[in-house]
Amino acid sequence: MNIKEVGIIGSGQMGNGIAHVCALSGYKVVLIDIAQDALDKAMGVINKNLSRQVQKGKITQEDMDSSLDRISISTDSSTLNNADLIIEAATENFDLKVKIFQGLLEHIKDECLLSTNTSSMSITKLAAATNRPERFIGLHFMNPVPVMKLVELIPGIATSDEMLTITKEFAQSLGKTVATSKDYPAFIANRILMPMINEAICALYEGVGDVESIDTAMKLGMGHPMGPLALADFIGLDTCLAIMNVLHEGFGNPKYSPSPLLVKYVEAGWYGVKSGKGFYEYPKK
Ligand SMILES: CC(=O)CC(=O)SCCNC(=O)CCNC(=O)[C@H](O)C(C)(C)COP(=O)(O)OP(=O)(O)OC[C@H]1O[C@@H](n2cnc3c(N)ncnc32)[C@H](O)[C@@H]1OP(=O)(O)O
Numbered sequence: 236m237n238i239k240e241v242g243i244i245g246s247g248q249m250g251n252g253i254a255h256v257c258a259l260s261g262y263k264v265v266l267i268d269i270a271q272d273a274l275d276k277a278m279g280v281i282n283k284n285l286s287r288q289v290q291k292g293k294i295t296q297e298d299m300d301s302s303l304d305r306i307s308i309s310t311d312s313s314t315l316n317n318a319d320l321i322i323e324a325a326t327e328n329f330d331l332k333v334k335i336f337q338g339l340l341e342h343i344k345d346e347c348l349l350s351t352n353t354s355s356m357s358i359t360k361l362a363a364a365t366n367r368p369e370r371f372i373g374l375h376f377m378n379p380v381p382v383m384k385l386v387e388l389i390p391g392i393a394t395s396d397e398m399l400t401i402t403k404e405f406a407q408s409l410g411k412t413v414a415t416s417k418d419y420p421a422f423i424a425n426r427i428l429m430p431m432i433n434e435a436i437c438a439l440y441e442g443v444g445d446v447e448s449i450d451t452a453m454k455l456g457m458g459h460p461m462g463p464l465a466l467a468d469f470i471g472l473d474t475c476l477a478i479m480n481v482l483h484e485g486f487g488n489p490k491y492s493p494s495p496l497l498v499k500y501v502e503a504g505w506y507g508v509k510s511g512k513g514f515y516e517y518p519k520k
Pocket residue numbers: 284287291293353354376377378379380381382383424425428460461466470474
């Protein structure tokens with residue numbers, strides 16, 4: 236299958252990053268969200284990130300202009316009628332994702348391939364809610380998408396080998412390196428990362444150290460580019476909690492219980508960078 240046009244659902248930090256790298260690699264992109272505001276904001280972020288690459292001499296102004304020309308935005312999913320591949324990157328909520336896929340099916344081509352950027356959820360279960368589980372896969376980009384080299388590929392139980400090959404080649408065409416994971420809660424990257432972040436929040440909850448000390452310990456002690464609390468804010472505390480809940484429910488092991496402090500912050504609407512407050516404050520620019 237020759238992928239030319241990619242439909243991306245959800246224009247938050249992941250959706251806009253995926254749109255950026257797809258367009259820069261020559262794909263036509265249709266970026267969908269429920270709110271026009273979100274789409275306008277996403278185009279602003281893509282513009283800013285492409286400009287930064289131009290300033291650093293990584294891409295030319297012409298690359299930037301042609302990439303922007305290849306992206307169209309819409310709140311109407313019927314505009315996905317020409318897409319060869321859909322990448323769903325909406326909020327980490329199972330029922331929402333199922334609703335999105337079911338709403339798409341009447342608009343897309345029979346041969347259109349389906350994928351999800353979910354951080355944790357069962358690919359098999361999401362695939363089963365569509366009419367093409369053999370052409371459904373987890374295509375898990377890392378944040379920030381234009382920078383991080385990894386894409387995790389997660390075939391569900393019904394995913395065909397052909398689908399795995401096509402999507403592997405697609406990810407490689409974006410300049411990414413693929414790691415393949417079996418379809419178990421939170422796959423590989425978040426199975427390992429998220430309990431570490433949760434443990435950092437537990438240490439804060441128990442008063443073992445303050446925010447600065449915990450992040451400094453991991454940055455300077457372990458060479459991590461960001462401390463775990465700053466990284467949690469960057470990912471989104473709502474997303475971190477959703478992933479911990481999938482791990483906890485999926486394995487039934489108390490070691491994955493989300494920290495009560497993480498739960499409390501999400502209850503307060505303190506989602507991190509995207510809401511302006513998490514473990515740190517993020518003044519509106
Ligand atoms: C939750 C999930 O399901 C899975 C996940 O994604 S988990 C999260 C995985 N991501 C991480 O762990 C990120 C850890 N953090 C980092 O790697 C780094 O802190 C960072 C890349 C985010 C920023 O790096 P930094 O050195 O502090 O900042 P800075 O020098 O400004 O940026 C480094 C590069 O990233 C680019 N960059 C930074 N933020 C960016 C963004 N949001 N979008 C696009 N590009 C960005 C910069 O332009 C710069 O590019 P060059 O190397 O080409 O110059």
